[in-house]
Amino acid sequence: MDPSIRKIAFTLNGQKVSAQVESHINLVDLLRRFNLDGARESCGQGLCGCCTVLVDGVAVSGCLTLAQLVDGKSLTTVEGLDASGALSVVQQAFIDEGAFQCGFCTPGFVLMTHQLLETNADPDEHEIRDYLAGNLCRCAAYPEIIRAVKTAGDRMRAIST
Amino acid sequence: MRNFDIVHPSSWAEALGLLSGGDEGTRAFSGGTALMLMMKSGFYAPTRLIHLGALEARCSFIEATADGGLLIGAAATLSSVEASPVVQRSAPVIAQAMKKLANVRVRNVARVGGALAHGDPHMDLPPILAALGGEVLLCGPDGERTCPVESFYTGYLETRLSQGELITGVRLPPQAGWRSAYVKCTTRAADDWPTVGVAVSLRVVSGAIADARIMVGAATERLTRLTSAEAALRLGAPDAATFARAADAAAQEAVTVDSASGSAGYKTELLRVYVRRTLAEALLNGAVQ
Known part of the structure; x- marks a missing residue:
């Protein structure tokens, strides 16, 4: 072989x-x-x-x-994030904040956001920008993406407390 | 990409044996971020990759040495260096620089050994480690040896790594009393490869600069120590006038090269500005305790 x-x-x-x-x-x-x-x-x-x-x-x-x-x-x-049938908190936050237009980059942003919130439950805007600097959104939905990360963080902290 | 074999040695001895054949198509492979780009672009077509995955666990250490220095294993990821309390305490300039090196995903898999071995002058880590007085630790068929980071590079993508040798880590001397900074300039996009990168380390004693190391990367064909700029600092007061003299000496001394990110002349002027700024930042950063 x-x-x-x-x-x-x-x-x-x-x-x-x-x-x-x-x-x-x-x-x-x-x-x-x-x-x-x-x-x-x-x-x-x-x-x-x-x-x-x-x-x-x-x-x-x-x-x-x-x-x-x-x-x-x-x-x-x-695809593994909503395996249970329900969207993950991050996915729902991206929808609620309108954090995408064409959606091509969204899976990457969503996974990176999961990773960020795992290590830093309450990142400030500077930390979010730093962490996501290696993800490009050609529709430039960046302001909405940053809002979605904050919203997801807020909701995750609310769930865990 | 063409197909190739991937071999998984389980010991250093086996890995060194596999690399000793002198075959240009055989390469050590770890995080792979740099080699993958070379392979995808067709710049390098391996016949056999020696994957060091099984050796990573025992070579990922980051530890303080007895004399107050730092020992970083070749397989330590850049993310682990960034997050290391030991690095943050004893060589904070490294941890700070990581935040603007590539991106989180690359730092998660790229390793210190690869960052040293690659030999691309645009990399951020070699000038920093050289400015801190670091030594590359090497292991080969003739045993172990060390090489100062500052003299490890002989040309573009060319290093003093011999056939069949592997980098096992990097050792830094104690940094207590030294003030260090690394500043890079990217001319196209913020996350682009640097057009010029300057790393400095200096020691101020009784209001005068007692010792200094200045390294330039990216603008030159290989990592270069700017000794006349260092001489212009020595025994001067750590102020704007001294820094400006050193910056002029650096611009005179460095042999910058043309590239898509700027002409040699442009890079020389950037270097003049960035040596001054990096020295000022090092002074602001304060001395390592």
């Missing part, structure tokens, strides 16, 4: 799955094979955040991650 092809097993949004993957394909390509298109390759250089995936709970750029290297890991994509 071609040694550049390898069978990997990993957890995808809570489900144990496996795949035969070529060495050169990246994480976004891999997710397409599972019919998940929330992570999108846009800039292809790790700059825009559209391909954000959580690997073992840590946000990475799917476009810069070799698919074979997620063997044994646990992946969360935007």
Whole structure:
């Protein structure tokens, strides 16, 4: 067998799955094979955040991650956030604040917001801007995105207290 | 991208053995953020990547040394450096610089060893570590050795890393009494690669500059120490006039290069401004305790 092809097993949004993957394909390509298109390759250089995936709970750029290297890991994509049937607090906040227009970048912003609020429950505007600096929204919904992050943070703190 | 093999050594010895063949198509691979860009653009087509994942756990340490210095393992992610209380205390300039280095996702996977090994002069970490007097720790077929960060780079993407060698970490001397800063200028977008990056470290004793290190990255072909600018500071008062003299010396000394982000002449003028600003910031930052 071609040694550049390898069978990997990993957890995808809570489900144990496996795949035969070529060495050169990246994480976004891999997710397409599972019919998940929330992570999108846009800039292809790790700059825009559209391909954000959580690997073992840590946000990475799917476009810069070799698919074979997620063997044994646990992946969360935007599709995993409402697996229970209800939108996540962050997703609902993005809708309520109108924090998108075309929606192409939104999965990345939503996942990064989850990650931010996990480490910093009440970020100020400066911290939000710093954290999301690596996510680009070409519709420029930035003011609404910042409001959505604050709203999501407020609601999450209200739930946890 | 063409297909290649990914090999997963489970020990340093195995990794070093795999790298010792002298094959240009074989590369150590860890966070991969830099190599992936080279591979995607077709600039580099590997035949075999040596993935260091299994070695990461034992090489991710960030610890204070007995003499008050700092030891950072090659596999420490930039995020872990940013969040480290030890780094924030003993070399705060590093933690501060991380906030404006690439973005959260890149910092989550990019590692200190890779940031040193890549050899692109636009990287932020090498000038900072050099200004702090850091040494690269290397391990190879002939054993271990060290190399000062400031002399680790021999050209664009070229380093003193020998065939079959791996970076195991970086060691910093005690920073107590030193004031440091890193300031970069990006000419196109805020999150772009720097057009010029200046790192300085200085020690003020009895109202005079006793010692200084000034490193420039991005504007020059490789990381460069600006010794005549340092000489212009020595024994001067830490004030605007002294800083301006050092900035002029830096502009005279540095061999800047043309690129898409600016002409050599433009970068020389940027350097003059940024050396002055970085020195002023270092003074404001105060001395490490």
